[in-house]
Amino acid sequence: xxxxxxxxxxxxxxxxxxxxxxxxxxxxxxxxxxxxxxxxxxxxxxxxxxxxxxxxxxxxxxxxxxxxxxxxxxxxxxxxxxxxxxxxxxxxxxxxxxxxxxxxxxxxxxxxxxxxxxxxxxxxxxxxxxxxxx
Numbered sequence: 001x002x003x004x005x006x007x008x009x010x011x012x013x014x015x016x017x018x019x020x021x022x023x024x025x026x027x028x029x030x031x032x033x034x035x036x037x038x039x040x041x042x043x044x045x046x047x048x049x050x051x052x053x054x055x056x057x058x059x060x061x062x063x064x065x066x067x068x069x070x071x072x073x074x075x076x077x078x079x080x081x082x083x084x085x086x087x088x089x090x091x092x093x094x095x096x097x098x099x100x101x102x103x104x105x106x107x108x109x110x111x112x113x114x115x116x117x118x119x120x121x122x123x124x125x126x127x128x129x130x131x132x133x134x
Contacts, residue, residue, distance in 0.1 A: 008065040010038040012056050027051040 013023055020034040027048055036042035044052065053063045107115065 004041070005043065005063070005065050006038050006041055009052065009063060012058055012062065013038075016056055018056065023052065023055060026055045 013020070020038070021031045024031040024034045028051075029044075029048065033042075033044070037044055043049075049060065049063065053060050056063070104112070104115070
């Protein structure tokens with residue numbers, strides 16, 4: 001079964017007994033915005049998407065139609081939900097992390113392997129030091 005964001009959000013909202021007006025007030029938008037998300041295929045901004053997930057107490061995966069655990073309903077990923085999910089993942093990183101990741105992507109495969117080796121060695125040494133402290 002393929003469920004879009006709009007269908008997943010409506011289904012989750014209704015299952016929680018939350019009205020469009022309540023959700024709108026909680027995330028700081030007009031009720032018509034919630035209606036637009038559910039009925040017109042409009043997509044909220046990433047920050048609103050996070051607020052919706054938090055208010056409805058569901059994962060972002062469930063909200064964007066990747067999985068909904070309620071009643072063992074499985075939802076397939078769609079290109080749009082994948083796009084939204086990937087955007088959300090990027091929000092998790094602060095500006096410094098994003099900048100670093102962009103710089104790492106520009107490295108040659110050999111340089112990436114060297115850096116990975118250095119990181120693994122550091123983490124292994126760090127783990128050994130933490131075990132000694134315990």
